Amino acid sequence: xxxxxxxxxxxxxxxxxxxxxxxxxxxxxxxxxxxxxxxxxxxxxxxxxxxxxxxxxxxxxxxxxxxxxxxxxxxxxxxxxxxxxxxxxxxxxxxxxxxxxxxxxxxxxxxxxxxxxxxxxxxxxxxxxxxxxxxxxxxxxxxxxxxxxxxxxxxxxxxxxxxxxxxxxxxxxxxxxxxxxxx
Amino acid sequence: xxxxxxxxxxxxxxxxxxxxxxxxxxxxxxxxxxxxxxxxxxxxxxxxxxxxxxxxxxxxxxxxxxxxxxxxxxxxxxxxxxxxxxxxxxxxxxxxxxxxxxxxxxxxxxxxxxxxxxxxxxxxxxxxxxxxxxxxxxxxxxxxxxxxxxxxxxxxxxxxxxxxxxxxxxxxxxxxxxxxxxxxxxxxxxxxxxxxxxxxxxxxxxxxxxxxxxxxxxxxxxxxxxxxxxxxxxxxxxxxxxxxxxxxxxxxxxxxxxxxxxxxxxxxxxxxxxxxxxxxxxxxxxxxxxxxxxxxxxxxxxxxxxxxxxxxxxxxxxxxxxxxxxxxxxxxxxxxxxxxxxxxxxxxxxx
Numbered sequence: 253x254x255x256x257x258x259x260x261x262x263x264x265x266x267x268x269x270x271x272x273x274x275x276x277x278x279x280x281x282x283x284x285x286x287x288x289x290x291x292x293x294x295x296x297x298x299x300x301x302x303x304x305x306x307x308x309x310x311x312x313x314x315x316x317x318x319x320x321x322x323x324x325x326x327x328x329x330x331x332x333x334x335x336x337x338x339x340x341x342x343x344x345x346x347x348x349x350x351x352x353x354x355x356x357x358x359x360x361x362x363x364x365x366x367x368x369x370x371x372x373x374x375x376x377x378x379x380x381x382x383x384x385x386x387x388x389x390x391x392x393x394x395x396x397x398x399x400x401x402x403x404x405x406x407x408x409x410x411x412x413x414x415x416x417x418x419x420x421x422x423x424x425x426x427x428x429x430x431x432x433x434x435x
Numbered sequence: 436x437x438x439x440x441x442x443x444x445x446x447x448x449x450x451x452x453x454x455x456x457x458x459x460x461x462x463x464x465x466x467x468x469x470x471x472x473x474x475x476x477x478x479x480x481x482x483x484x485x486x487x488x489x490x491x492x493x494x495x496x497x498x499x500x501x502x503x504x505x506x507x508x509x510x511x512x513x514x515x516x517x518x519x520x521x522x523x524x525x526x527x528x529x530x531x532x533x534x535x536x537x538x539x540x541x542x543x544x545x546x547x548x549x550x551x552x553x554x555x556x557x558x559x560x561x562x563x564x565x566x567x568x569x570x571x572x573x574x575x576x577x578x579x580x581x582x583x584x585x586x587x588x589x590x591x592x593x594x595x596x597x598x599x600x601x602x603x604x605x606x607x608x609x610x611x612x613x614x615x616x617x618x619x620x621x622x623x624x625x626x627x628x629x630x631x632x633x634x635x636x637x638x639x640x641x642x643x644x645x646x647x648x649x650x651x652x653x654x655x656x657x658x659x660x661x662x663x664x665x666x667x668x669x670x671x672x673x674x675x676x677x678x679x680x681x682x683x684x685x686x687x688x689x690x691x692x693x694x695x696x697x698x699x700x701x702x703x704x705x706x707x708x709x710x711x712x713x714x715x716x717x718x719x720x721x722x723x724x725x726x727x728x729x730x731x732x733x734x735x736x737x738x739x740x741x742x743x744x745x746x747x748x749x750x751x752x753x754x755x756x757x758x759x760x761x762x763x764x765x766x767x768x769x770x771x772x773x774x775x776x777x778x779x780x781x782x783x784x785x786x
Contacts, residue, residue, distance in 0.1 A: 272441075272612070279441045279614050287441075287612040312698035314611045314691075317774025406441070 253283075253308045255394040256316045259384070260301035260333055261325025261346075266381030269407060270323070271302035273385055276403035277395035278306040286314035299328065306394050321392060323384050325367070330355060344387050346380065363387065365429050371422055379422035386426025397427065439616055444582040445470035445609040448538055448602060449478070451586035452510050455620055457536070458484030459502045459509035461495035463517060466550045467606035468540035471512045492517040496524030496537075503528065503535040504643040506631035508590055512538035515556050516547060518564070525599055526565030529660070530645025532630075534593035536586070537571075538602040540609040543767035552605035552691055553767030557745040560603045561719040568657070570664050572600035572671070573718040575689040579613035585716070591623045592671065596663050597630070603718060605741070607691035607772070667720045674722035675714040676729075678704060682711030684785050685729060687750050688739040689715050692773070696739055699778035708786045718746070726753035733758065737785055739778060740764040741771070761785055 257274070261267045271287050278285035283306050290301040303319065305311045318338040324330045325346045337343045339359040345352055348368030355362070365387055371379040389395060395403075400423055404416045442450070449471045452460070460475045472488065479486040489495035495511045502509035513521065518539045528535055539560065543553040563569045572592050574585040582604065589600035633641040647653040675693075678700060679685055688696045693714040703710040713729055713736075715722050730736065736758050738747040744762050751760050763781045765771045 275612060276441055279439055282439075285441075285614060288607065289610060310697065311613070311694075312701055313695040313775045314607060314613075315695060315772055315774060316698075317776035 253306075255306045255321070255392055256319050257304050257321040257323060257388060257392075257394070258301065258316065258319035258333065258336075259304070259323040259325070260299070260329035262328070263298050263300040265300065265325045266378065267300040267325065268302055270381040270385050271304045273400065273403055273407040274304050274306070274388070274395060276406040277399035280399045280402055280406075281395055283308060283395075284311045286311045288314040301329070301333075321388065323388055324350060325380065325384065326350060342391060344384065344391065346384065348380075363391065363430060363433065365426065367426070370425050370429065374422050374425060375418065379419060382419045382422035383426035383429075386423035386428075387430045388426075389423075390427035390430040397423070439614045441612055442579060442615050443470055443610060443612050444576070444579045444604065445540060446474050447579045447582040447615050448512070448586045448609075449474035450615075450617060451583040452536070452590070453478060453482065454617065455508060455587050455590040457508040457510050457590065458482060459507055460485070461487045461489050461498035461502070461509070461511050462513060463489055463492050463495055465514045465517045467542060467609055468512050468514045468538065470609070471538060471540075492520035493524065496521035496528075499535045499537070500524055500528050500531070500533060503533040504531070504632045506628040508534075508536075508594075510536040510538065512540065514539065515541045515544050515553065518556065518559070522559075522565035525571065526563075526567050526569060527645050528599045529563070529565075529569035529571060530567060530656075531643050532597040532660070533599065533643065534590075534597055535599050536589045536593060536602065537599055538586075539604070541603065541605050543771075549768050550606070551767055551769050552607045552741060552772060554605065554690060554692060554741040555745070555767055556603065557718065557740070557742065560601055561721065561749070569660060570667075570719050571598055572596065572667065572720075573603050574600065575603050575716060575718050576608055577690050577693045577714065578608070579611065579615050581716075582608060583615055583617060587620055591621065591625065594625050594628075595623075596667060598663065603690070605691050607694070664720070668723070671717060672720050672722040672724060673716040674725045675712075675716060676725070677712040677714070679711035679713060679729060679733070681709050682733050683709040684735045684737060684782065685711045685713050685733050686737050686739055686778075686782070687713050687715070687726070687746065689718060689746065692739050692741050695773055695775055696778055698775035699782060702775060702779050703782045703786070708782060710782050710786065715746070721749045721753065723749075723753040726750060727755075727757070730754040730757035735785055736760045737781060738762050738764075739773070739781070741767050741773070
């Protein structure tokens with residue numbers, strides 16, 4: 253078993269938290285995992301990205317040229333990285349902020365979700381990253397929903413633990429959308 | 436068993452330093468290693484240690500020299516331009532036969548260069564970056580767990596051989612997070628520090644110095660240092676081999692590049708290509724014997740580095756004329772990190 257995912261958006265969308273959360277869940281499950289943040293001079297509003305690799309065996313490279321799954325939270329990310337998704341892979345796109353009209357890759361599965369709208373309906377647009385993680389996990393089964401819930405305690409600082417129930421709802425909402433599309 | 440933590444490579448270095456009994460840290464901030472001083476500035480005072488943000492890199496290496504001369508375990512860390520500034524002090528430590536751990540989470544150069552991952556400090560690290568023809572122990576971790584394990588080892592080797600030891604990594608290994616299982620110090624027998632500085636008040640005076648002006652003194656001192664380097668080569672070479680048994684092509688790579696190469700090798704194996712990896716863990720002493728033994732059966736080596744070719748010289752020296760050595764590398768900088776897919780293309784060229 254081996255899962256790699258590239259998550260990108262702009263700073264402030266919770267890209268790094270999403271990657272951390274997946275990684276903590278993998279650690280809880282006793283799997284090997286690497287979380288590699290793009291390390292640059294970026295700050296809020298700039299580009300943010302990270303790569304997470306989860307494996308039963310050796311992780312190998314923490315960086316991937318053509319990820320099997322890409323989570324795209326803003327337009328700039330799709331324009332820059334959309335072409336890199338591995339043939340046969342999956343691209344999960346936040347259509348609240350991304351116009352996919354010009355993105356015509358027939359060799360991959362494209363999952364379109366209005367993540368900001370879904371998060372807003374749940375009360376806070378900042379949970380867009382949790383919607384994305386929920387969708388990713390429902391699609392790939394990289395980690396279990398139970399581990400994700402457990403991992404929120406590790407990924408969030410103590411003072412934000414009161415938001416865990418809301419975040420769990422956002423994860424579930426993202427997962428539900430994917431499951432509905434499957435059905 | 437310890438809990439599996441999930442931490443950055445840089446944090447693993449700092450945690451291991453504390454576990455090793457290091458209670459003194461001196462440094463000056465620079466990207467991408469500042470997580471190390473950040474962690475130690477928080478933890479060392481609680482443990483009765485000292486964290487000093489010095490006025491410069493030069494001051495911090497000299498503080499390390501001074502602390503080590505008193506027999507305590509101490510450390511400094513920086514990144515490439517800062518490590519250049521420390522070279523004078525490192526030469527003095529080598530000349531004075533002082534232990535001490537120096538961490539270089541290197542960035543791209545020359546000069547101020549950039550903040551991206553780089554392996555361009557290989558020459559500086561393994562060939563004696565300062566003056567006077569010395570070596571230091573150089574360890575190259577390629578995972579967060581190894582950042583921890585090799586930092587523990589660095590302190591022990593530095594004490595055993597009475598010489599500085601360096602952790603040479605980059606921002607890939609320093610900034611990535613992975614699972615870490617912390618553990619105690621290995622049960623290594625360490626020599627007594629019967630050489631630490633002492634004034635005349637407590638018996639025999641002991642001086643730690645690198646100045647030898649007496650007739651023949653300095654030559655003898657240099658032969659003594661040289662003998663230690665030979666002993667290191669005999670006893671401390673460390674490396675990892677991955678899928679080398681039946682390999683017809685072996686990639687030589689260290690640190691972050693070795694990690695990227697591993698995935699490329701897994702992809703190549705799936706495609707039926709017989710490729711393996713030989714990863715030096717000690718860069719000094721360089722695992723010459725591993726390369727010599729390997730090239731008795733494998734005749735093609737592809738050396739991969741995040742620079743324009745440095746370790747390749749030691750690979751070539753290790754194997755004499757037993758194998759062909761090819762090179763793939765890129766000068767470091769933003770966007771220059773090779774991907775496994777890119778390395779797979781290179782593998783295909785030589786298979």
